[in-house]
Amino acid sequence: xxxxxxxxxxxxxxxxxxxxxxxxxxxxxxxxxxxxxxxxxxxxxxxxxxxxxxxxxxxxxxxxxxxxxxxxxxxxxxxxxxxxxxxxxxxxxxxxxxxxxxxxxxxxxxxxxxxxxxxxxxxxxxxxxxxxxxxxxxxxxxxxxxxxxxxxxxxxxxxxxxxxxxxxxxxxxxxxxxxxxxxxxxxxxxxxxxxxxxxxxxxxxxxxxxxxxxxxxxxxxxxxxxxxxxxxxxxxxxx
Ligand code: F6R
Numbered sequence: 661x662x663x664x665x666x667x668x669x670x671x672x673x674x675x676x677x678x679x680x681x682x683x684x685x686x687x688x689x690x691x692x693x694x695x696x697x698x699x700x701x702x703x704x705x706x707x708x709x710x711x712x713x714x715x716x717x718x719x720x721x722x723x724x725x726x727x728x729x730x731x732x733x734x735x736x737x738x739x740x741x742x743x744x745x746x747x748x749x750x751x752x753x754x755x756x757x758x759x760x761x762x763x764x765x766x767x768x769x770x771x772x773x774x775x776x777x778x779x780x781x782x783x784x785x786x787x788x789x790x791x792x793x794x795x796x797x798x799x800x801x802x803x804x805x806x807x808x809x810x811x812x813x814x815x816x817x818x819x820x821x822x823x824x825x826x827x828x829x830x831x832x833x834x835x836x837x838x839x840x841x842x843x844x845x846x847x848x849x850x851x852x853x854x855x856x857x858x859x860x861x862x863x864x865x866x867x868x869x870x871x872x873x874x875x876x877x878x879x880x881x882x883x884x885x886x887x888x889x890x891x892x893x894x895x896x897x898x899x
Contacts, residue, residue, distance in 0.1 A: 661870070663890070665894075672893065673706050680703070680707060681710055684721060690721055690788065691787050692790070693850055694744065694748075695792045699792035700792060704747045717753055721758065722758040725760060725762070726791070726801075726841060726847070728761050729838070731838075734761075744759065762841075786851070788851070788853075789854070790856065791880075793857050795862065796818065796820045797868055797880045803816075807876065808879055811843045822835045844882055848885075852888045853889045854892060855880065857891065857892075859894065863899070866897050866898070868881060869884070
């Protein structure tokens with residue numbers, strides 16, 4: 661795993677944006693896997709700035725997001741579709757038809773998960789995947805478990821994730837109890853992965869990941885098996 665240590669959240673965001681921009685310049689029709697949450701917000705601000713200054717264009721780009729709550733409507737301001745439109749897509753020249761987020765309104769979530777996985781395959785896999793990391797070591801919504809699912813699936817959120825994400829909702833009771841998420845195998849279809857982490861509350865999860873073991877109790881540790889992963893983090897994560 662390559663590691664880039666940054667002095668600040670802004671520097672981490674800029675370094676990640678520069679890598680995404682380099683990928684898009686090398687391959688204008690790139691498939692970019694995206695995450696939501698607090699971690700990539702600065703990255704998305706940087707990408708919007710780069711687009712507005714004429715440095716990059718998203719016309720040929722396809723995006724595919726890691727996950728979405730279930731059930732949730734896209735118009736709900738806590739949905740990941742809303743987050744992506746609001747923080748990124750609405751400010752770019754991207755064709756919205758080329759932006760993919762699992763459908764949190766699907767009547768049959770298992771069928772939606774299969775459709776989403778097929779979409780990743782049909783797109784030829786992901787060129788560059790952006791990941792955050794949960795305090796419990798989750799990636800996407802692949803929560804600590806004895807067995808990790810390979811493909812996109814519907815999953816129950818753990819108590820720790822519901823609590824962590826309740827900061828965005830009126831109360832923990834309002835946090836959806838399930839999510840549609842890419843599986844570990846879907847994420848591994850990415851040719852390159854950038855995992856970002858900032859803040860002391862990510863220390864334990866990142867420390868576990870850097871131990872160079874694979875432990876399904878810290879799903880991010882499985883990234884140790886992937887040939888092209890870069891961790892971009894702030895220095896406080898490693899203290
Ligand atoms: C979001 C996602 C999650 C987050 C993780 C960290 O699409 O898949 O795995 O990356 O929960 O969230 P933040 O960045 O809010 O700390």
